Amino acid sequence: MIHDQNSFRDAGESAAEAALAESRRQLATLIGNLPGIVYRCGTAPPWALDFVSDGVLAITGHPAAEWMAGRISWADIVHADDLPRLSDEIEAAVAARRPFCATYRIRHREGEWRWLMERGQPVAGADGTLFLEGFIADVTEQKQLEASLQREAQRVSASVTAVLENTLDRVYSLDSALRFTYVNARFRQQHAEEPELIGRSIADLLPGFEDTDFGRAYRRVIDTRVAETIEAHYPPVDRWFEAHVTPTEGGVTVFYRDVTERKQAEKALRDSTARARSILDSVPQIVFSTDARGQLDYLSPQWQALTGRDNNADLGTGWMKAVHGQDRRKVRAAWARSIAGGRLLDVEMRLRDAEGSFRWVLLRASPRRAESGEIERWFGTCTDVNERVVAQAALEESEAITRSILDASPDCIKLLDADGRILFVNPLGPAAVDLDDKMQLIGRRWVNFLLPETAQIAADALDRARGGETVNFTMPHPTHKGRPKWWDIVVTPVKGAEGARIVVVARDVTHQKQSEEQVRWAANHDPLTGLPNRLLFQERLDQLVTRDERLDRFALLLLDLDDFKRVNDSLGHDAGDILLCAFAERLRAAVRAEDFVARLGGDEFAVIVSGAQGEEQVTSVADSILSELRRPHIHAGRVLDCNASIGASLFPKDGRSRAELLKHADIALYVAKSSWRGNLRLFQPAMRADMQNRVSMLALARNALEKDLIIPFYQPKVDLRSGRVAGFEALLRWRDPRRGIQAPNTIAAAFEDINTAAEISDRMIAKVVADMKAWTAAGVDFGHVAINAAAAEFRKGGFAEALLAQLDAAGVGADKVQVEITETVFLGRGADCVERALKTLSEAGVRIALDDFGTGYASLSHLKQFPVDVLKIDRSFVAELGENDDAAAIVRAVINLGRSLEIEVVAEGIETEAQASWLTEGGCHLGQGHLYAPASAAAEVKRLLARLNAARHAA
Structure with a gap:
């Protein structure tokens, strides 16, 4: 029995030992197949190893036996620069009894340096002695990839920054008061709803900002001038941000990005690490194993941490449910190929994480073979490579966006090397300069394509760019193909992984330049004739008067078209414009190339005759001009008079300033137009007095209007046969406070000013109507009153209606009024207004008298077209009766014309009985003049009537 029991006990112990041995074998196999090193060692350098897995050979080149035998220590292969830091980190972890994670370099047996990531923790043995247990992974490839990505990112960033104003980050600059001095496009897009940001305080945009971690960091950088990178949570938006704050002159520049997702990922990783309870659990990758057929039979806890799924449920092929649907076929095919061929599995795929998002992972597995060579199991890891894949995708997207922007840019963009050779040009570059292929540009120096006069400007810009400046200039x-163009050029330096580069951005501003030139031309030229305008003329004249008068003498000619107003009024503005253009063309043709011709406005032109030494030369030039202008100009079958009057002044004889020369030439022009037209007048000092007299006349007239000094005097019109007073003519007088009643010739110049003449006429009519109203009320039988109306009255419209309204308001009948007009009202602009006004007056009972008949331009057709009731023979003809047969013939013809047309005839200016007898015998029955009575004030009319009637009865 005892023997049986002992046998049973021995058999049980053997089975347990066998199971334990098998378990240890499996654990050793699992650890041995991990892509890294599992170890146990002392807590102080050189960290003698008690245990190290076979993975140490692949990573260090030294087999596990050498380490276990103590022939080499870990401290021997750690990079000298990394050893102190590694020692400090381990020492701190041991002292605090906490896990540690360190990244450092070791020298491989073959001499190359490799990057390792070590995760470990202090563990107490049975006797209380502390050891280090952990896992070491080779991260050399990851480090190289990260470095490669970083270099690539720097290159892309440098190129994009040089070409684009914005970056993927939000960038802004602040002054020392935290006011915005610059914001990039991404920042403006983020705050598109805000008004202009430049000059505003960041506190206006983000209230309470200065009390946040970011606000305090900005202030520190401003104070210390030391850059900081801060990563912190911003409560107002519940997001994490990373900000790089760099001191700049007078403030800071901030590059910031939203790192909320990364912070969340880091938090998830920290949470996963905290749950690790063993050396295996400290491995950051998901560790798994399968049977020979690829059926999953082990998943480390990191699987659940990442996917949120139950590890046990995902054994076998259940784990495939966490793989992105688009990746499953690829992963299954890769697995099948690896199992069939016994090759390493290496495939990237997306796993659904616990939050429902997908992350990129790298799935790797290698087979463990039996001694027979058959695959027994597969061991592998699943590494999170999401950031690298996303970063790579972002980089590719950024490059694609950059290419798209460059392709779509309306600017010509070139990238040059440090020597100025073209490395890159966007598609618009060759097309904009009429080249078919960009290879005609690549590899050649940019400045070699430029004109000699602009190549040096470009070369200087490149030199400044090499020194770090951004240069902007415009050049042709x-x-x-030789098409002229203007370009706005920006030359900007960039620094990248490839070294110094220069970006040249050229924008075609030809149209803008042409527009600017057109604007400049339009500002200095008359649009109708193309001649220089008053502004350019004044500039030229100012330049000339500042030169040496002994060397640069010249003459100033002012020209005025003699008949322009009549053409413009009678034929319209189109004909007037054509006449002005013809005048300008002939004027240019009549002078020399060195002479300066300008249109000052309206029908006024000017010529600066260069080198004019005296009056003879000026007269010669003026004769040439007048000769050219006298040729008739035909328009629409009509001959237009292109003649002009010219006034001239000489420099320096007639003035040493622009104002003096213009004033004196204008005075000479006025004299030329006042004497006889189509001639030249050179300025003489005596002309100044005449002009001043005319100015004085106009001033007197305006003063008389302002102070109500205009008064009508009345001269009787007498029946030459009976002596009866038939009516009166109202004649203009004005009262001078010192000299008394003045005749109209003292303000004669006022009648040449249309507005003043019209105002005088209005004042006279108002006073005459008031006098007729008073006479009517007093019972004075005045017959009728003839009122003189200026041509300007008719052209402004409404004259007839206004006069009739005044008569009606005063209670004076229309038959008590005659309106006397001169022949000039029939001519020029507004003839239709004249006809309408005269017909309105005539139909109301007002008689129309044509004054000074025979001295002007009226034709007999006017007597038929207009309602003329009275013809008045001008006093110049009456004065010569009995002395001049021609005058007598004209008077006789007018009387006969009136008799034939049944128009009343009145003779003016009768001074003698002989004149009165001649007129009476000739058939003229009405007259006026000093023979009967001079003009008298309204208050004298009643007594004048009584005296004349008494004289008539006495006779």
Whole structure:
């Protein structure tokens, strides 16, 4: 029995030992197949190893036996620069009894340096002695990839920054008061709803900002001038941000990005690490194993941490449910190929994480073979490579966006090397300069394409760009086919992984330049004639008067078209414009190339005759001009008079300033137009007095209007046969406070000013109507009153209606009024207004008298067209009756014309009985003049009537 029991006990112990041995074998196999090193060692350098897995050979080149035998220590292969830091980190972890994670370099047996990531923790043995247990992974490839990505990112960033104003980050600059001095496009897009940001305080945009971690960091950088990178949570938006704050002159520049997702990922990783309870659990990758057929039979806890799924449920092929649907076929095919061929599995795929998002992972597995060579199991890891894949995708997207922007850019963009050779040009570059292929540009120096006069400017800009400056300038440069173009150039330096580069951005501003030139031309030229305008003329004249008068003498000619107003009024503005253009063309043709011709406005032109030494030369030039202008100009079958009057002044004889020369030439022009037209007048000092007299006349007239000094005097019109007073003519007088009643010739110049003449006429009519109203009320039988109306009255419209309204308001009948007009009202602009006004007056009972008949331009057709009731023979003809047969013939013809047309005839200016007898015998029955009575004030009319009637009865 005892023997049986002992046998049973021995058999049980053997089975347990066998199971334990098998378990240890499996654990050793699992650890041995891990892509890294599992170890147990002392807590102080050189960290003598009690245990190290076989993975140490692949990573260090030294087999586990050498380590276990103590022939080499870990401290021997750690990089000298990394050893102190590694020692400090382990020492701190041992002292605090906490896990540690360190990244450092070791020298491989073959001499190359490799990057390792070590995760470990202090563990107490049975006797209380502390050891280090952990896992070491080779991260050399990851480090190299990270470095490669970083270099690539720097290159892309440098190129994009040089070409684009914005970056993927939000960038802004602040002054020392935290006011915005610059914001990039991404920042403006983020705050598109805000008004202009430049100059505003960041506190206006983000209230309470200065009390946040970011606000305090900005202030520190401003104070210390030391850059900081801060990563912190911003409560107002519940997001994490990373900000790089760099001191700049007078403030800071901030590059910031939203790192909320990364912070969340880091938090998830920290949470996963905290749950690790063993050396295996400290491995950051998901560790798994399968049977020979690829059926999953082990998943480390990191699987559940990442996917949120139950590890046990995902054994076998259940784990495939966490793989992105688009990746499953690829992963299954890769697995099948690896199992069939016994090759390493290496495939990237997306796993659904616990939050429902997908993350990129790298799935790797290698087979463990039996001694027979058959695959027994597969061991592998699943590494999170999401950031690398996303970063790579972002980089590719950024490059694609950059290419798209460059392709779509309306600017010509070139990248040059440090020597100025073209490395890159966007598609618009060759097309903009009429080249077919960009290879005609690549590899050649940019400045060699430029004109000699602009190449040096470009070369200087490149030199400044090499020194770090951004240079902007505008230059002309024709295309390959010779088309002229203007370009706005920006030359900017960039620094990248490839070294110094220069970006040249050229924008075609030809149209803008042409527009600017057109604006400049339009500002200095008359649009109708193309001649220089008053502004350019004044500039030229100012330049000339500042030169040496002994060397640069010249003459100033002012020209005025003699008949322009009549053409413009009678034929319209189109005909007037054509006449002005013809005048300008002939004027240019009549002078020399060195003479300066300008249109000052309206029908006024000017010529600066260069080198004019005296009056003879000026007269010669003026004769040439007048001769050219006298040729008739035909328009629409009509001959237009293109003649002009000219006034001239000489420099320096007639003035040493622009104002003096213009004033004196204008005075000479006025004299030329006042004497006889179509001639030249050179300024003489005596002309100044005449002009001043005319100015004085106009001033007297305006003063008389302002102070109500205009008064009508009345001269009787007498029946030459009976002596009866038939009516009166109202004649203009004005009262001078010192000299008393003045005749109209003292303000004669006022009648040449249309507005003043019209105002005088209005004042006279108002006073005459008031006098007729008073006479009517007093019972004075005045017959009728003839009122003189200026031509300007008719052209402004409404004259007839206004006069009739005044008569009606005063209670004076229309038959008590005659309106006397001169022949000039029939001519020029507004003839239709004249006809309408005269017909309105005539139909109301007002008689129309044509004054000074025979001295002007009226034709007999006017007597038929207009309602003329009275013809008045001008006093110049009456004065010569009995002395001049021609005058007598004209008077006789007018009387006969009136008799034939049944128009009343009145003779003016009768001074003698002989004149009165001649007129009476000739058939003229009405007259006026000093023979009967001079003009008298309204208050004298009643007594004048009584005296004349008494004289008539006495006779």
